[in-house]
Amino acid sequence: MSSAPRHIDVCNGDADGLGALLQWRLAHPVDAASVVRHVGLKRDHTLLHGVQARAGDEVTVIDMSLDGQRDAVLALLAAGVRVHHIDHHFGQPLPAHPLLRTDVDTAGDVCSGLIVHRLVGGRFPGWAVVCAHGDNLHGSARALGQAMGLDAAGQQALRTLGEALNHNAYGDSLADVRVPPAELLQRLMPFADPRQALRDDPTLPGLVQGMAEDMAHALAVPPCLDCAQARVWQLPDAAWARRASGSLANRHALAHPQQACAVMRPRAGGLWVVSVRAPLAHPQGAAALCQAFGGGGRDTAGGIDALADTDVPAFLAALQGHAWVRAAAP
Ligand SMILES: [Mn+2]
Numbered sequence: 249m250s251s252a253p254r255h256i257d258v259c260n261g262d263a264d265g266l267g268a269l270l271q272w273r274l275a276h277p278v279d280a281a282s283v284v285r286h287v288g289l290k291r292d293h294t295l296l297h298g299v300q301a302r303a304g305d306e307v308t309v310i311d312m313s314l315d316g317q318r319d320a321v322l323a324l325l326a327a328g329v330r331v332h333h334i335d336h337h338f339g340q341p342l343p344a345h346p347l348l349r350t351d352v353d354t355a356g357d358v359c360s361g362l363i364v365h366r367l368v369g370g371r372f373p374g375w376a377v378v379c380a381h382g383d384n385l386h387g388s389a390r391a392l393g394q395a396m397g398l399d400a401a402g403q404q405a406l407r408t409l410g411e412a413l414n415h416n417a418y419g420d421s422l423a424d425v426r427v428p429p430a431e432l433l434q435r436l437m438p439f440a441d442p443r444q445a446l447r448d449d450p451t452l453p454g455l456v457q458g459m460a461e462d463m464a465h466a467l468a469v470p471p472c473l474d475c476a477q478a479r480v481w482q483l484p485d486a487a488w489a490r491r492a493s494g495s496l497a498n499r500h501a502l503a504h505p506q507q508a509c510a511v512m513r514p515r516a517g518g519l520w521v522v523s524v525r526a527p528l529a530h531p532q533g534a535a536a537l538c539q540a541f542g543g544g545g546r547d548t549a550g551g552i553d554a555l556a557d558t559d560v561p562a563f564l565a566a567l568q569g570h571a572w573v574r575a576a577a578p
Pocket residue numbers: 264265311336359360383
């Protein structure tokens with residue numbers, strides 16, 4: 249086995265994670281024989297624990313909070329492995345270390361793909377647009393689309409791609425998803441422009457169609473709570489529900505900017521997985537709300553991986569009483 253240094257890429261498998269890593273590797277290509285990739289589903293916050301690396305290797309971690317993985321990062325650094333972290337999620341800062349580079353920006357209108365867009369000199373703006381749409385940052389996505397001269401149809405095509413890639417990353421296991429995100433990354437890697445990928449890659453239409461089918465199921469479920477402050481859905485234990493929770497929350501957030509929302513779905517052991525979106529008009533506080541129940545996230549969007557059934561009333565009360573922070577005037 250070769251002892252040449254390896255490049256180990258670790259990313260979230262949603263639109264933002266894939267599109268950010270794509271931009272980074274298009275700008276910084278590496279020999280295929282020297283690269284190892286770990287691509288996670290949404291909420292897979294343990295990928296770094298599975299990384300095998302040795303002194304001289306470089307680990308690039310994109311679109312993934314290091315909370316819960318600090319021990320793994322510190323062990324890599326102590327072993328002489330370089331770590332580069334590019335992200336927009338809140339997390340405990342890591343101690344300064346000569347082998348650690350961080351490019352983290354938690355501003356509410358920034359995603360990992362936009363951070364990489366800056367880092368690579370804006371060379372692959374189409375992917376950055378896909379990333380921003382995928383993370384429900386449509387204002388940022390449109391601003392960049394206009395700057396690169398996209399017309400309305402082009403903007404919409406990249407929005408649909410971003411939403412479909414994001415949608416495809418939701419699920420409790422690979423059995424839930426239509427195309428494993430690691431396979432998508434391999435398929436999309438040759439394309440410097442996502443518009444070309446839309447023309448040439450045969451799997452993308454199926455992702456878009458599948459998202460529409462999942463959303464038709466989800467939109468037929470009435471909310472279990474609907475008041476001025478918040479709307480909440482409890483979805484059934486089904487693969488489509490595991491896939492649709494994030495898209496449903498994103499769609500509601502756009503359509504009802506004054507109302508927070510939460511999408512809950514059951515998991516084993518009397519627990520719920522919860523996706524929370526702050527009201528877009530008051531887009532701060534989702535992470536804080538979720539942290540109080542063992543979850544996390546960012547200002548606009550948060551999640552709880554394991555909410556006990558007995559804690560549901562307290563969560564619903566907290567959601568309705570939460571002090572969302574109004575957006576600063578532009
Ligand atoms: Mn992201």
